[in-house]
Amino acid sequence: xxxxxxxxxxxxxxxxxxxxxxxxxxxxxxxxxxxxxxxxxxxxxxxxxxxxxxxxxxxxxxxxxxxxxxxxxxxxxxxxxxxxxxxxxxxxxxxxxxxxxxxxxxxxxxxxxxxxxxxxxxxxxxxxxxxxxxxxxxxxxxxxxxxxxxxxxxxxxxxxxxxxxxxxxxxxxxxxxxxxxxxxxxxxxxxxxxxxxxxxxxxxxxxxxxxxxxxxxxxxxxxxxxxxxxxxxxxxxxxxxxxxxxxxxxxxxxxxxxxxxxxxxxxxxxxxxxxxxxxxxxxxxxxxxxxxxxxxxxxxxxxxxxxxxxxxxxxxxxxxxxxxxxxxxxxxxxxxxxxxxxxxxxxxxxxxxxxxxxxxxxxxxxxxxxxxxxxxxxxxxxxxxxxxxxxxxxxxxxxxxxxxxxxxxxxxxxxxxxxxxxxxxxxxxxxxxxxxxxxxxxxxxxxxxxxxxxxxxxxxxxxxxxxxxxxxxxxxxxxxxxxxxxxxxxxxxxxxxxxxxxxxxxxxxxx
Amino acid sequence: xxxxxxxxxxxxxxxxxxxxxxxxxxxxxxxxxxxxxxxxxxxxxxxxxxxxxxxxxxxxxxxxxxxxxxxxxxxxxxxxxxxxxxxxxxxxxxxxxxxxxxxxxxxxxxxxxxxxxxxxxxxxxxxxxxxxxxxxxxxxxxxxxxxxxxxxxxxxxxxxxxxxxxxxxxxxxxxxxxxxxxxxxxxxxxxxxxxxxxxxxxxxxxxxxxxxxxxxxxxxxxxxxxxxxxxxxxxxxxxxxxxxxxxxxxxxxxxxxxxxxxxxxxxxxxxxxxxxxxxxxxxxxxxxxxxxxxxxxxxxxxxxxxxxxxxxxxxxxxxxxxxxxxxxxxxxxxxxxxxxxxxxxxxxxxxxxxxxxxxxxxxxxx
Ligand code: SF4
Ligand code: SF4
Numbered sequence: 021x022x023x024x025x026x027x028x029x030x031x032x033x034x035x036x037x038x039x040x041x042x043x044x045x046x047x048x049x050x051x052x053x054x055x056x057x058x059x060x061x062x063x064x065x066x067x068x069x070x071x072x073x074x075x076x077x078x079x080x081x082x083x084x085x086x087x088x089x090x091x092x093x094x095x096x097x098x099x100x101x102x103x104x105x106x107x108x109x110x111x112x113x114x115x116x117x118x119x120x121x122x123x124x125x126x127x128x129x130x131x132x133x134x135x136x137x138x139x140x141x142x143x144x145x146x147x148x149x150x151x152x153x154x155x156x157x158x159x160x161x162x163x164x165x166x167x168x169x170x171x172x173x174x175x176x177x178x179x180x181x182x183x184x185x186x187x188x189x190x191x192x193x194x195x196x197x198x199x200x201x202x203x204x205x206x207x208x209x210x211x212x213x214x215x216x217x218x219x220x221x222x223x224x225x226x227x228x229x230x231x232x233x234x235x236x237x238x239x240x241x242x243x244x245x246x247x248x249x250x251x252x253x254x255x256x257x258x259x260x261x262x263x264x265x266x267x268x269x270x271x272x273x274x275x276x277x278x279x280x281x282x283x284x285x286x287x288x289x290x291x292x293x294x295x296x297x298x299x300x301x302x303x304x305x306x307x308x309x310x311x312x313x314x315x316x317x318x319x320x321x322x323x324x325x326x327x328x329x330x331x332x333x334x335x336x337x338x339x340x341x342x343x344x345x346x347x348x349x350x351x352x353x354x355x356x357x358x359x360x361x362x363x364x365x366x367x368x369x370x371x372x373x374x375x376x377x378x379x380x381x382x383x384x385x386x387x388x389x390x391x392x393x394x395x396x397x398x399x400x401x402x403x404x405x406x407x408x409x410x411x412x413x414x415x416x417x418x419x420x421x422x423x424x425x426x427x428x429x430x431x432x433x434x435x436x437x438x439x440x441x442x443x444x445x446x447x448x449x450x451x452x453x454x455x456x457x458x459x460x461x462x463x464x465x466x467x468x469x470x471x472x473x474x475x476x477x478x479x480x481x482x483x484x485x486x487x488x489x490x491x492x493x494x495x496x497x498x499x500x501x502x503x504x505x506x507x508x509x510x511x512x513x514x515x516x517x518x519x520x521x522x523x524x525x526x527x528x529x530x531x
Numbered sequence: 532x533x534x535x536x537x538x539x540x541x542x543x544x545x546x547x548x549x550x551x552x553x554x555x556x557x558x559x560x561x562x563x564x565x566x567x568x569x570x571x572x573x574x575x576x577x578x579x580x581x582x583x584x585x586x587x588x589x590x591x592x593x594x595x596x597x598x599x600x601x602x603x604x605x606x607x608x609x610x611x612x613x614x615x616x617x618x619x620x621x622x623x624x625x626x627x628x629x630x631x632x633x634x635x636x637x638x639x640x641x642x643x644x645x646x647x648x649x650x651x652x653x654x655x656x657x658x659x660x661x662x663x664x665x666x667x668x669x670x671x672x673x674x675x676x677x678x679x680x681x682x683x684x685x686x687x688x689x690x691x692x693x694x695x696x697x698x699x700x701x702x703x704x705x706x707x708x709x710x711x712x713x714x715x716x717x718x719x720x721x722x723x724x725x726x727x728x729x730x731x732x733x734x735x736x737x738x739x740x741x742x743x744x745x746x747x748x749x750x751x752x753x754x755x756x757x758x759x760x761x762x763x764x765x766x767x768x769x770x771x772x773x774x775x776x777x778x779x780x781x782x783x784x785x786x787x788x789x790x791x792x793x794x795x796x797x798x799x800x801x802x803x804x805x806x807x808x809x810x811x812x813x814x815x816x817x818x819x820x821x822x823x824x825x826x827x828x829x830x831x832x833x834x835x836x837x838x839x840x841x842x843x844x845x846x847x848x849x850x851x852x853x854x855x856x857x858x859x860x861x862x863x864x865x866x867x868x869x870x871x872x873x874x875x876x877x878x879x880x881x882x883x884x885x886x887x888x889x890x891x892x893x894x895x896x897x
Pocket of ligand 1: 035051052053054055056057072073074075076077078079080090455
């Protein structure tokens with residue numbers, strides 16, 4: 021179009037409005053946070069500006085007559101295998117702004133999704149499959165450090181009776197499903213969803229993670245199902261907070277942006293966020309890239325034990341890292357530093373905001389990371405000392421099953437939980453204008469999320485996955501999740517190289 | 532220990548089976564024909580690709596010596612194995628295991644037995660192994676993985692395994708088991724679906740005094756063997772029974788669990804049962820499950836475990852394979868099928884099906 025900046029010309033979406041169906045009710049105008057729809061006084065009808073559309077599909081979903089359809093803009097550049105349109109458009113944008121490219125949600129780039137190359141086993145004849153509707157099927161999971169062995173004191177001489185247990189189990193987080201809601205800070209998503217996660221987790225008997233934005237005082241009552249996070253910004257961290265949950269997590273890194281910190285813009289810091297994070301309203305909340313008290317593994321060791329002291333050794337301490345090249349060695353160091361849980365976030369993990377270059381180019385896929393870490397810890401004889409949580413890019417219950425078979429104790433889900441409440445992965449979370457009322461603190465938008473409905477949807481999702489996991493377990497002839505954990509014999513690869521299979525520790529299908 | 536290269540790349544034997552065991556609580560001797568007839572009765576539970584027996588109390592004259600049973604491809608294999616044994620043990624007796632020629636038993640290996648005691652002066656490489664049993668296991672592993680054509684298939688005291696490729700009754704004929712009497716017998720009839728017959732692959736599977744016969748498929752095998760590897764047991768024999776043996780060794784001998792608790796690790800109570808227990812038991816079983824989850828045996832199984840103190844029978848926790856227990860005076864029978872017991876002992880005091888996951892432990896009276 022004439023007279024507009026070059027990057028506006030090559031917009032990503034087209035809004036199609038069926039003229040016959042549109043009744044000019046203006047719903048779309050009210051729903052679109054990006055002002056793509058507007059009322060044209062002169063023509064007396066609703067019109068739209070395609071260049072403003074981010075493809076969130078909110079207007080389409082809410083249009084009462086179904087008049088709207090959001091499509092990819094078909095406009096095509098001359099095909100070029102190297103200079104794909106995304107690179108061209110990015111350059112136009114940066115030439116205009118001089119800024120870093122921002123991105124939201126998990127990376128959409130085409131790095132292999134190994135889940136899709138792993139297939140599960142099932143019983144036939146030689147062992148019976150187990151029907152979860154008729155037989156017990158156990159998903160209960162304990163996260164935390166386990167001793168090398170269980171010890172007993174023999175009954176006193178001459179006395180009869182059972183040997184007495186002398187081993188005291190270190191603090192554990194008990195989960196009814198091997199799934200938890202991943203760290204999404206209050207601020208990056210709004211209060212309504214924090215309430216929803218807390219309620220859903222409580223109802224399900226699992227945990228949600230506060231993320232790095234502290235815990236609002238009204239949510240302390242869900243503490244038994246809460247993991248409180250301590251990140252480099254230390255937002256909202258105080259003694260009461262550390263003692264509020266069932267576990268404490270030190271966030272070192274995030275899969276979507278390994279090696280860099282975070283930045284919650286001042287516009288998102290409203291009253292509630294401000295009191296929870298303990299920073300002034302409207303001030304930017306900046307999390308430094310490293311913790312400024314952790315410059316080495318021995319510093320981490322100190323922080324782990326400082327937190328254990330602060331919480332009187334009542335809860336396990338987790339350390340979350342991004343999956344990077346040396347993840348196995350790093351995880352081993354973390355376990356030796358005293359962590360009870362290691363959470364590993366793969367490069368497809370979601371984010372509220374990350375520089376696109378980092379998100380799309382730094383880190384490794386979670387599947388390889390989990391396999392490498394689990395094997396390394398076993399090789400070193402310390403696998404029992406810490407549980408492993410896989411995070412980043414878990415799309416369905418089969419992914420959970422595969423992660424556990426590779427060696428994870430449980431999975432964190434973030435993106436999937438947001439999808440459950442309506443997110444369409446438009447990837448514009450960093451604008452703070454999420455039309456679905458998720459990644460926004462704007463009260464007009466955030467009220468689109470009703471905590472009751474959102475809690476129900478999140479709980480439904482986990483229950484549904486739970487049923488599916490039970491079916492898959494039973495099909496494999498197992499009736500307890502611990503017999504799947506690390507049982508890579510239940511996995512076969514399709515279309516992977518021998519190096520990939522060697523890292524994953526699985527055989528090719530047909531073998 | 533660090534897992535060997537490509538440890539994940541293994542083939543595993545899949546088989547169905549028939550099992551039988553009998554124990555005389557007062558150590559009264561039971562003639563070989565009892566287990567032989569019982570196993571023959573369950574002929575159809577096998578396909579002739581593996582059969583065997585274990586017998587306790589058969590070497591009273593050498594009761595304090597380790598009785599090593601070896602099978603060797605040829606004389607050279609036996610000689611090589613003997614060299615190794617000489618290095619680590621004092622040999623008190625060395626003789627062929629008596630056999631008969633049996634038409635249906637083709638190409639049997641050379642079978643030999645040694646009665647051994649540990650040398651006072653241990654050779655350099657095992658000097659640091661202080662525990663005598665660990666020492667014996669190390670030598671067994673040395674031969675089984677390092678001496679081509681030789682395999683130790685039994686290494687306990689006052690007991691022995693007798694096994695090979697064939698139906699159990701053929702094996703009994705071959706090893707002349709009708710000439711032995713024992714206070715515990717176990718027998719195994721095998722229905723492998725994928726392994727070519729190998730004599731060493733037949734059951735009972737033994738480690739020191741432990742002998743195990745097992746009917747079932749352990750679906751948790753993949754994690755059981757990785758767990759064992761963490762504890763320095765390398766599974767090489769492609770059979771489920773191997774993990775049972777090593778786990779027993781780890782849990783009972785090394786970690787000091789009772790047989791009963793080991794059985795509870797193999798087939799733990801369900802969480803909803805644990806929820807209904809007393810606080811003390813709740814803590815016990817929660818701890819046991821949390822720590823030994825990777826050692827749980829999941830999948831259909833019925834196993835009989837014998838050692839010099841008694842006989843134990845155990846089913847998986849939803850009883851997917853048959854196991855029956857019967858009593859007659861001081862004798863206790865455990866079997867896949869009742870018919871096998873009735874054949875050798877028609878009048879029984881009691882017969883019952885043990886509950887899923889509930890071990891039946893019969894101890895020898897001292
Ligand atoms: S941004 Fe969303 S609400 Fe606005 S026009 Fe596009 S799809 Fe519709
Ligand atoms: S949370 Fe909102 S802004 Fe972010 S991807 Fe989902 S719909 Fe888009």
